[in-house]
Amino acid sequence: MKTLFKSSNNTTGFKRPCRGNKLKLRTVSVRSTSMTEQVDKDGVSIRRRPPSGGDRQACGPFDFRVTGLDDNKPRNILEEIVWWKAKEIDYMREKQSLALLKAMVNSAPPARDFKAAIMKKAGETGKPGLIAEVKKASPSKGVIQPDFDPVRIAKAYEEGGAACLSVLTDEKFFQGSFDNLRLIRAAGVQCPLLCKEFVVEAYQVFKGRACGADAVLLIASVLPNQDMAYLMKVAASLNMQCLIEVHSVEELERMLLLPDIEKNILGINNRDLQTFKVDLANTKNIMDSEAGKQVKERGILMVGESGIFTPDDVAFVQNAGVGAILVGESLVKQGDPALGIKQLLTL
Numbered sequence: 296m297k298t299l300f301k302s303s304n305n306t307t308g309f310k311r312p313c314r315g316n317k318l319k320l321r322t323v324s325v326r327s328t329s330m331t332e333q334v335d336k337d338g339v340s341i342r343r344r345p346p347s348g349g350d351r352q353a354c355g356p357f358d359f360r361v362t363g364l365d366d367n368k369p370r371n372i373l374e375e376i377v378w379w380k381a382k383e384i385d386y387m388r389e390k391q392s393l394a395l396l397k398a399m400v401n402s403a404p405p406a407r408d409f410k411a412a413i414m415k416k417a418g419e420t421g422k423p424g425l426i427a428e429v430k431k432a433s434p435s436k437g438v439i440q441p442d443f444d445p446v447r448i449a450k451a452y453e454e455g456g457a458a459c460l461s462v463l464t465d466e467k468f469f470q471g472s473f474d475n476l477r478l479i480r481a482a483g484v485q486c487p488l489l490c491k492e493f494v495v496e497a498y499q500v501f502k503g504r505a506c507g508a509d510a511v512l513l514i515a516s517v518l519p520n521q522d523m524a525y526l527m528k529v530a531a532s533l534n535m536q537c538l539i540e541v542h543s544v545e546e547l548e549r550m551l552l553l554p555d556i557e558k559n560i561l562g563i564n565n566r567d568l569q570t571f572k573v574d575l576a577n578t579k580n581i582m583d584s585e586a587g588k589q590v591k592e593r594g595i596l597m598v599g600e601s602g603i604f605t606p607d608d609v610a611f612v613q614n615a616g617v618g619a620i621l622v623g624e625s626l627v628k629q630g631d632p633a634l635g636i637k638q639l640l641t642l
């Protein structure tokens with residue numbers, strides 16, 4: 296895929312131009328307001344790296360700055376996050392090799408069944424299975440919970456009736472960490488854990504498993520089908536499941552072409568990452584589409600993600616056809632997150 300190099304002053308760059316250079320416009324009409332976004336030939340809207348490489352380039356022993364890189368800025372927050380990941384993974388790999396992670400994975404307790412935990416809870420309560428998110432901060436809201444103790448919050452979520460937990464591991468944009476995953480698992484929390492990371496490489500999946508994750512997030516706007524299928528295989532080889540996130544009908548159609556999609560879970564994100572606007576109608580519109588009907592016929596478990604604050608919101612996405620919900624902000628900011636879950640799900 297990509298070929299990273301270190302230049303003479305140790306900055307990181309890319310030898311190959313971004314495949315996202317050949318972009319076309321697509322009108323996404325599933326939201327209440329239609330919007331236009333750029334997608335490449337694989338249907339991917341997020342460019343994985345700056346189109347002209349890093350701001351410094353290397354050629355043999357020389358190192359030079361490329362000027363006039365007007366399109367070399369991230370177009371939205373997801374692009375900014377993904378571009379940062381290349382550097383972050385390099386740094387992580389220097390501190391902890393893949394070989395070391397593999398050894399940790401081999402001696403880790405087995406992964407738990409994420410999907411089964413959701414279905415079990417949903418069956419018991421008649422409500423969508425809750426994936427409660429351990430989230431300190433976000434690019435859209437800044438710090439959400441200043442008094443952030445990940446283990447206390449995770450235990451409260453479990454006590455309140457969450458089926459599974461989502462643990463944000465991104466440090467720069469969400470103030471999360473892989474350590475939080477490890478600490479929550481080590482504290483004896485029984486709910487299966489989702490590694491909520493912006494995955495672009497297999498290394499991150501191994502890292503998540505080594506820290507105790509049972510499932511991992513993969514985002515359709517970031518990963519073309521070939522990469523998605525590869526990362527799903529990596530996760531399956533570690534007995535992990537994937538939460539595959541879409542935000543449009545087109546992305547859902549593309550994901551439905553993937554082998555073994557039924558063994559995993561599909562999520563619809565209600566947050567528009569260009570504007571940060573959250574609209575629960577995104578879940579309904581996608582579920583009402585032809586692709587949404589196929590999802591129901593094929594019995595694929597769907598998750599409504601983001602912007603769920605009230606029992607009415609839960610009812611709205613449940614009526615739209617999802618079997619699970621992913622909730623962060625509305626629970627994590629409460630003094631008593633266990634009570635927050637009971638009130639949200641009216642248990």
Ligand SMILES: O=C(O)c1ccccc1NCC(=O)[C@H](O)[C@H](O)COP(=O)(O)O
Pocket residue numbers: 372373428430433434435436564566568600601602603621622623624625
């Ligand atoms: O939450 C953000 O601001 C955000 C920005 C950029 C990329 C992803 C983002 N959120 C990730 C999520 O999917 C949410 O944390 C998750 O769905 C929970 O959402 P919420 O209940 O609204 O906190």
